Amino acid sequence: MERRLMARTSTDRTDQKPHTPFLSRPGVRRLMPFVLITAIALVFIFQNSASTEIRLLIPEVTMPLWGALLIAWGLGILACAFTVRRRRHTRRPGA
Structure with a gap:
């Protein structure tokens, strides 16, 4: 009797959510453009x-262009992260 119960519960998947393909998940779809x-x-x-x-305001610095671009890219990512975070927290449930 125990074997029948175990076999039936292992193949019965009606209580589980249907499998969603990886690329169809909302979190993955939002992350793909990023x-x-x-x-x-980066290339x-x-x-x-x-x-x-x-x-840099007063001093003049000589550095590889990739370093300057990487710094600008990192600052842009930080600005975006703060903007998205602030926007998410300022929304009201009823608005």
């Missing part, structure tokens, strides 16, 4: 390896 744009941006950044002069 991953694609990030990959393109662009690391292809630019020449040195350049950059003025």
